[in-house]
Amino acid sequence: MHVNCIRKHIFAAMQQFDVIIIGGGAAGFFTAINLAEKNASLKIAILERGKEVLSKVRISGGGRCNVTHACFDANELTGYYPRGNKELRGPFHTFATADTVTWFQRHGVLIKKEDDGRMFPQANTSQAVIDCFIRLQQSLRIQLFTGENVLSIQHNADKWQLQTTQHIFAAKEICIATGSSPAMWKLLQQLGHTIVPPVPSLFTFNCKDERIIHLPGVATNVSVHIKDTRLRSSGPLLITHWGMSGPAVLKLSAWGARILHDMNYAFTLIVNWLHDEDAESILQKLKSLKEQQAQRIIIVKSPFTIPNRLWESLVQAASINKQTRWADVSKTQLQQLAQQLCQCSFNIKGKSTFKEEFVTAGGIDLKEIDFKTMRSKVLPSVYFAGEVLNIDAITGGFNFQNAWTGGYIAALAMDESMLI
Template sequence: MIEKDVIIIGGGAAGFFAAINIAEQNPNLKVAILERTKVGLAKVKVSGGGRCNVTHAEFIPQELVQNYPRGEKELLGPFHQFMTGDTIEWFEKRGVALKIEEDGRMFPVSNSSQTIIDCFLNEAEKHHVEELYNHSVKSIEKHGKLFHIQTSQGEFSSKKTVVATGSNPKIWKLLENLGHTISQPVPSLFTFNIKDQRIQDIPGVVALDVEVKVVNTDLWSEGPLLITHWGMSAPSILKLSAFGALELAEKDYKFKIEVNFIKQTFEVCLDVLKTLKQDLAKKTVFKSTQFDLPKRLWHKLVLASNMNAETRWADLNKSQLEDLANQLTGAIFNVDGKSTFKEEFVTAGGVNLKEINFKTFESKRCENLYLAGEVLNIDAVTGGFNFQNAWTGAYIVARNISK
């Protein structure tokens, strides 16, 4: 049996961050990472389209927590200990400068996730963290004060164990054996599959500021909406998918959404259209795009309102005006299924948050067992927030273990 002071299960963002910070803060500890694949940091590699969306430029804890459908309440305290500014400083001290994009997402200036990976690998080597790849964990048992961890390649013992395996059902099963309860995982960030004449053949079109509601629920969101080959995506949809993860799973991803493409009421929109009927009388409706909408989307909504490409504003009757106002402010679409958002597979589910002490991220059920990252029932909307949760949890774990 190989003895270590600290074993970290999972060589992803949270696992590496915990390992490096433990070893740096207490060089006397023997720290090892057990990773089941042949290379670690896979999610870091693909995040943000290969650029690695490290965090988000939100510097007020109360505002930051609002991006976590699960974990909002629990993360408030931890974010007062380590948050966005600390993340930026941590990377900059190690030679990795970050930049803020218009939407608040933060990336390495190099625009490459490899910069983050190289930083972690260099730090791990510098502080003598042992990385053991192809070590799939088969069992975690507690014998007295020691953990015994059996992997596909051997047996380890440690005084303290950190689990940072993300959404891994096999590890969740092992944590159940140690007394934890698991909230069943469901997908959290996904796009909506929609087959509809009104969005057919216009993939890539973006409506910049829409309001989307799930019909017959309290779920709604706003922001950009992207039309794709399969349906709809972008922040307005992804936010709905995260905050509605459990409810939409119960509906088996078959439901109706109402889209307000112009964020105006039906009445205000109708008044504007009546004015346009006077002002643009001789022009065709099809060719006079309004409300700052993309031209191709306007064309589709016009044709869906019982008119053709030749219909002039002057010729619009009451029913056509109302139809167009409806399409613009309350278009109903049938969602039939979901697609994973890029490679960034995020789930709602994991270790019950009531079983964790959020001052230390230590298990309340098993002494000297710590958990960080998405192994917990915490998830966020897209934009660097899931990583910030990983850095915060891992840093607090490290600070407590290294004492």
């Protein structure tokens, strides 16, 4: 066959679109829907490698999908993103929490807020979000292709050509919303992007320590820090069968994702069970208790806000036996107790998955993205949204907020650029 003939043949077999979104997850659907709403005449496709779309949305938030977090100030919102906090400032002024809530409500998904600030569909199921997205994808005539794993991306004659396991697709503009996919990062690296190496974020700490091993389920407000680092956080800590979890620990795992990875998840965690009290002032309080409650047995009742069972454990860890009265406790024992209460040191060895939500830190280097448009500074007409970027947040709905914000901005920008 003549070369031109072959070209024509390939061209005919190729599926042509104005815009192709790679990845049928939260960010991909949100981008496609917003773009189609802006410009109904565009031919848009979503390519998804799996048989199912929106699979992470389905399992998210324990099956309820924590869509965002009730933080309505754009600057404050950025503070929840260990990676992306500087870059998201601008985007959040365009599309943030209030916009998410309005968007979903406008599309029939009512959103409710829980006491801790997390926001969920009122229906209490992620299916409400999935149904909404699928209904819009169909009514807006966005073509959805499943089982299409994009294996190569090439720029040919002002078009992007995408080779999947089954077909060849082409589009003027593409948006990459493939989440934490190592294969796609490798492909993008070959195309000239820099990838910040992925490491896990949002995990719990493994710790086998006599002081807490018999206390799973006990929770209290603490402040914590990791020895020899600047990593600190505060909030509720939950003792688990494997070690420690709860917001104080999850925040540390997110902010320290890279450092803790480099430490091979073996480090010393210092817990202040009394939150912001210091050991010296607690020692004074313990000395007053020794005088005021001389005849009482120490272990019987916690004089602080910590649960009794934890108090019992810390008293024993300070070498004070079960029968000791306040009158009989030595100065050294009181010092040890103050230490256990305010500077309680634990050897952490390893991590476990936090089942409610886990994300990956790492991805496309943020220096290579124009955050006014979510457009690549390296490749022409390529946009990004969601977790494919080196952006991640602590738990609570912030990771989806990043997907919605990025998707919305990419859609606006692609719409504008298609008009030119």
